[in-house]
Amino acid sequence: MNIHRFLKSAAGHQAVDNNRRSFLKVSAGTSAGLMLGVSFNGSALAQSAATEAALELNAFVSITPDNVVKVLIKHLEMGQGVYTGLATCIAEEMDAAWSQVECEHAPANTARYANLLMGQQGTGGSTAIANSFMQMRQAGAAARSMLVSAAAAKWQVPASEITVTDGMLTHGARSATFGELAIAAAQQPTPDAGSLTLKIPAEFKLIGQENTLRKDVGKHNGTAIYTQDVKLPGMLTAVVAHSPRFGGKVKSFDAGAALARQGVQQVFEIDSGIAVLATDYWSATKGRELLRIEWDDSAAETRGTADILQQYRGLVDTAGAVAESHGNAEQTLAQSADVTELVFEYPYLAHAQMEPMNCVAQVNGTSAEMWYGCQSASGDQAAIAQLLGTGIEQVKINTVFAGGGFGRRANPVSDYVLEAVRIAQQVQGTPVKLVWSREDDMQAGYYRPAYVHKLSASQDANGKPAAIQIRVAGQSIMAGTSLGAMMISNGIDITSVEGLSDMSYDIPERQVELHSPEVGIPVQWWRSVGHTHTAFSKEVFIDALARKAGADPVAYRLELLKNNPRETAVLKLAAEKAGWGTTQLPAGWGRGVAVHTSFGSTVAEIVDVSVQGNNFKVERVVAAIDCGIAVNPNIVRAQVESAIAYGLSAALADEVTLTAGNVDQTNFHTYRVLRMNAMPSVETHIVPSTNPPSGVGEPGTPPIAPAVANALAAVTGRTFTRLPLKLA
């Protein structure tokens, strides 16, 4: 394939967008970012050595003389597959050989590496591929163009006569690898964006294929480096004693016994508690046990979740701020003789990612260097700079793999990051690894908020919903954060009602109202954010209405989705693949369905459960997803499986409760999560599409809990309105 290609892209055949690219170019010989300013122990050494020789073609692509294409990944790789996904888009347009591509995390640099959908550097909202699909392809095309120009100059032939295939440039009998041309290519002018021609989908060789990650990522053999594995010369390990109650402060403390313990180096108070620094984790944590601390709870949250939910139950009986209104649902319901009303309850949820929160920081006066699985580079960098009274250019962030995130690592106030910096400030020049134990992590808050919903609807003569009123009560995730101004308008935090205020079902009259009470428990987004609860209410409620109408749950939904071809197609595909209405289930089994759109993608899930007495097991899940172009279908399937498992864990077990302001759960024996023996088989079907890619990491989560609840309803005849689900 040569460069005479159509000036068309996969995303609706639009031309390359000049405004969305800001490639920086540096002269040959400049190293590309130098991922890690230090040598880690073990295998990471090799990675940084290779980087030093790389020649930068643009902000995302460097080539080493030994023919490695280094791709800088602007998003955090936390399991969702951004290394492979973004690299695939670059390699596609570069015509690189997949085997020569290696990935590294980009440094924090908002100008270069902003998420184009957020305007700042960060990973979240299932946007990694969606925001960068064109940008990465343009970066690949630009790199390819510079390689071709270099070859044309070297061989004294027209660029248009040079072909590029699998990392090899060819003209007649002459050929060269990318590596052989790396130095010359880096000296070429950055091509004008308008001159770049992107492939049309029919020309894709890598996009849509199931590339495997390179083996040397090391997640199968223990060599992958996470924050927990970072080791720097002279580094101390820090643990912090936090207030048992949210909002509690240190009144007084006695560090005598802790300081006397072997290995403990320093103990001091910081904003968030008492920090214990030691030569190693074990000494630090044993030292912490010896602290004597008196807490001041005068400003602390001292209520329990029972009190809080009781308050919410009262709130949903009163009018709230109006999030969405069509017709006069309240009046129609008041005049209806038969109103279906259900009250739903959702607990606080911890993220419980496998790697407890941690962060490595080194502060020298007004500069800082950080090493961690950084999910919110711009936000964290700005917060650190503000704390140090310095500029963001004085804050260097080295991003390593994250042991799961599910939202937790992009903290709106950079909680754990600033805790590490505050400690490092006290030991200038010494690198400090802040390590949270599982108990610290579980009890530190920033949970998915608890909610109560009340849904009321009337039905017409055919059983179709005529009017629906929805009231939601629960904490705002966005209130008080830097995103609040953008995400909250007229008293409505859109993330509290998303999925309900924009539901796809065609219901003539509808009203959605919101109460956002202030509670002293820190809350945060959790995989699929508001959809974690709104999809459950919507899909369980619609099932209840279908049963009342005597209608088949799939047929009932399809009738209400007549004007939504996308949800219709996804639901039909899942139903067909699951054998909905055509296969017989064993006695005691039930089948349930849910369909939901979030993060630009639609997912339908059909679940089979088996019930024995008061126990049940989710046996099988059939999912269908429309996420636009599937850059890597294998990763799409993996993410749907993962999203289902994560949501199923919450459906079956996850729950944070508080008693008198104290979190009751401490570790995995009390905060129960999904294990292998409760995992169903999962079958994922991807709707073929040429639309631009949309979210994949989260949209599989919302439908699973309601699909399970609806399957249980099919067996038991009962309606389940509380998570986690319990038969008795």
Added chain:
Amino acid sequence: MPYLLTINGQSHEVDVEGDMPLLWVVREQLNLTGTKFGCGMAQCGACSVQIDGVATRTCVLTVADSVGKNILTIEGLQSPQALAIQNAWVELQVPQCGYCQSGQVVSATTLLEQNSNPSDADIDAAMSGNICRCGTYPRIKAGIKMAAAQFYNAAGAA
């Protein structure tokens, strides 16, 4: 006090407190960081290593109790079953975040060394002590079966 440990076929003398969990000895004293800290109370399995052929949680095993044992961490797994598991992990793209996977590989390897043709129930029993919050369970199961096929078929053909 000094303790003599046999890890991945090598002798290591470490001078630590006797109640220090083996996890922190291998991670922080010996820089074998493939073994991960997940819960600290034998609930999640991220810290699993093989001790005398048995998958063992090192976050609750003291260094004093580790003396005289044959300890294999993820870095030292070399049996044909271990290699088959790791190859299957790559082939099926089992890991997502990857943090739990050293422990998963240790548990899966141990299962396969003891049972070359594990059933679904055998796999559930052997693997349910290892939590994966990314929910890679279906692929772990498939990976174990893919690796097992190699031994089961080989044994059947022999």
